[in-house]
Amino acid sequence: MTLRKGLAFSRNIVSVRLIDRLNPMKVVEWAQKMGVKSSLEPVLSLGLGTSVVNLLELTSAIGCIAAEGIRTEPYSIVKIVDFEGKVLEQNAPQESEVITTPLNYLITDLLKAVVTEGTGRAARSLGRPVAGKTGTTQDQRDLWFIGFTPDLVCGAWMGYDDFSPLGKKIASGGILVPWWTEFMKQALKGVPAKDFPVPDGITFAKIDSMTGLLATPACPSIILEAFKSGTEPKEFCAVDHSVQKFRPMDTED
Numbered sequence: 001m002t003l004r005k006g007l008a009f010s011r012n013i014v015s016v017r018l019i020d021r022l023n024p025m026k027v028v029e030w031a032q033k034m035g036v037k038s039s040l041e042p043v044l045s046l047g048l049g050t051s052v053v054n055l056l057e058l059t060s061a062i063g064c065i066a067a068e069g070i071r072t073e074p075y076s077i078v079k080i081v082d083f084e085g086k087v088l089e090q091n092a093p094q095e096s097e098v099i100t101t102p103l104n105y106l107i108t109d110l111l112k113a114v115v116t117e118g119t120g121r122a123a124r125s126l127g128r129p130v131a132g133k134t135g136t137t138q139d140q141r142d143l144w145f146i147g148f149t150p151d152l153v154c155g156a157w158m159g160y161d162d163f164s165p166l167g168k169k170i171a172s173g174g175i176l177v178p179w180w181t182e183f184m185k186q187a188l189k190g191v192p193a194k195d196f197p198v199p200d201g202i203t204f205a206k207i208d209s210m211t212g213l214l215a216t217p218a219c220p221s222i223i224l225e226a227f228k229s230g231t232e233p234k235e236f237c238a239v240d241h242s243v244q245k246f247r248p249m250d251t252e253d
Contacts, residue, residue, distance in 0.1 A: 002212045004110050004225070008118030010134060015047030033098050035060040035071060049137035059146055059155030062133070065107055066148035068197075069099035102201040102228055109196075109226045115147070122177040123147060126184055128193035134172035140165045145176040150194050152187060156180040203229040208237040218242075 006014025019027050024042035031040055036058065040051045056074060064071045073094040080089040099107070111131035114120040119134040132147025142159040143166065156176040159166065204226055208219040214236045215222040225232075 004113045007110050008113040010119050012048055016044050019044050019047050034064045055155050055157045062146040063153040064098055066153040069101055069104035071096050071098040101199040105199055105202055106226055119173040120177050123181045126181050129195045143172040143176050145172050145180050147180055150196050151191055201229050203227050203232050205232040211237045211239055213237040
């Protein structure tokens with residue numbers, strides 16, 4: 001299974017194996033660089049939602065990706081002045097580059113698949129390019145969808161204030177994504193639709209969506225995949241798709 005497919009359909013084993021390959025401590029370090037301030041346990045189950053974070057920090061972290069790798073410290077008060085016009089407090093964006101532009105685009109491109117084909121399909125009704133990720137936490141206590149366009153990032157959360165489970169049959173894709181989409185329709189009203197800009201250092205290749213290798217005319221499902229230049233696959237798909245059968249994929253979020 002490709003990483004794109006695993007992320008799009010929230011296949012948890014893909015996330016666990018990715019964390020294992022990267023090293024859990026490295027994942028925690030990157031999350032903190034991107035704005036997650038809550039304590040995260042450096043364990044493989046981190047990708048399953050076993051650590052607790054809040055909506056502001058998670059939206060802020062995804063906002064780093066939405067801003068092409070630039071991390072901005074969140075703030076709610078722009079300026080406070082007294083009755084004489086004296087400035088008592090004033091805040092301005094504090095920015096720092098966290099993710100290089102080519103790498104950030106690859107992440108964004110993968111997260112677009114969540115909406116175009118995965119658990120966030122309901123957001124397609126927004127009618128513009130969207131990237132994001134659905135999610136749940138341990139024992140179905142929280143439902144998440146953090147999504148973004150080139151202009152705006154927005155986070156949606158659902159859960160009980162006593163931390164009790166929501167139930168096994170409820171999912172982010174059917175509940176939160178429609179909420180998120182309706183809000184974004186109003187927030188982006190009048191804003192022209194545009195796609196995420198492609199930076200230098202990115203190469204596109206037509207690959208077989210099942211194997212991740214270069215596609216041949218015999219491949220039934222071909223996608224245009226983005227790669228860091230020089231890392232695109234060099235081998236062609238050798239699977240005989242006339243006899244190869246793949247089990248239909250279900251969703252978890």
